Amino acid sequence: MEDVHVNNTSYxxxxxxxxxxxxxYRGPFFIIYVVICIIISIxxxxxxxxxxTLHSLVQKDNVAPIYVINLLISDIxxxxxxxxxxxxxxxxxxxxxxxxxxxxxMASICFMVCIALERYLVIACPLWYRFRRSIxxxxxxxxxxxxxxxVYCFSxxxxxxxxxxxxxxxxxxxxxxxxxxxFLVGTLKALSxxxxxxxxxxxxxxxxxxxxxxxxxxxxxxxxxxxxxxxNRFNFLRVLxxxxxxxxPLADLVLxxxxxxxxxxxxxxxxxxxxxxxxxxSSSTV
Numbered sequence: 001m002e003d004v005h006v007n008n009t010s011y012x013x014x015x016x017x018x019x020x021x022x023x024x025y026r027g028p029f030f031i032i033y034v035v036i037c038i039i040i041s042i043x044x045x046x047x048x049x050x051x052x053t054l055h056s057l058v059q060k061d062n063v064a065p066i067y068v069i070n071l072l073i074s075d076i077x078x079x080x081x082x083x084x085x086x087x088x089x090x091x092x093x094x095x096x097x098x099x100x101x102x103x104x105x106m107a108s109i110c111f112m113v114c115i116a117l118e119r120y121l122v123i124a125c126p127l128w129y130r131f132r133r134s135i136x137x138x139x140x141x142x143x144x145x146x147x148x149x150x151v152y153c154f155s156x157x158x159x160x161x162x163x164x165x166x167x168x169x170x171x172x173x174x175x176x177x178x179x180x181x182x183f184l185v186g187t188l189k190a191l192s193x194x195x196x197x198x199x200x201x202x203x204x205x206x207x208x209x210x211x212x213x214x215x216x217x218x219x220x221x222x223x224x225x226x227x228x229x230x231x232n233r234f235n236f237l238r239v240l241x242x243x244x245x246x247x248x249p250l251a252d253l254v255l256x257x258x259x260x261x262x263x264x265x266x267x268x269x270x271x272x273x274x275x276x277x278x279x280x281x282s283s284s285t286v
Contacts (some may be wrong), residue, residue: 032243036082043250044079047072050256057259063138064118068255070142071111075249077104082246103153108248109220110145113176115255116212119205120183124190126197170224180216184209208258211251219248 051072054065081101084093118138121129187209191202223241 066138067114074104074107103150107149116183120187123187123194170227173224180213204258215251219244
């Protein structure tokens, strides 16, 4: 395929160019087509089950599942858009669903920030969090995210834009990275001082923060970095990073696992015990 470079064009033209990335029926793109079909067939039913299960965990004193539920809802929207992509419903339909897909990705990033912030506050500010948390505040934040994301993405329908505006969008996607690192480091520093949070919940919180950082770094971060380096030019690496994004709904299901008590607690406890034993052995050797 020839390189595609977009400059001072409408968002419709941009989506028309990006549709070349999803020519699934030639060469290696057929493999990508099969992979995306597998992602949809596995992820969609599991995500629906996870949403139904997490809904029963929402209580007055437990608002954390609300953000995870909304994250999984954004994943459902992504699955629906992927179904449209692989069925090739037509150029104009693909344009609209690309916008919906990008807005759901933006919502996913925002909800990941909300999850990381909420988990950080449980450890770093337990007393403040205990008296300030409420379902109304969490629902209000979710409503703001669902309003902001589509408004931001669909605004491209009414304006002309160049590589500069796309660069701004890429930089905007990169902004959560220092927040995720801050929340994780701050949580690790505050672990010893927090005595009101049970040990098993501390392990789940740390594991969830690590998982959020990994999902964002490995699946969301490569695409904007590649754009800042290469611009809006077609290459197979760009297609590969787009496939990475389509793996994010499956990775989000791991966050659902960390919200549930049970077998994951035994696994995390065994990991922590192995780490403590290795530290004790090293200290005794010294």
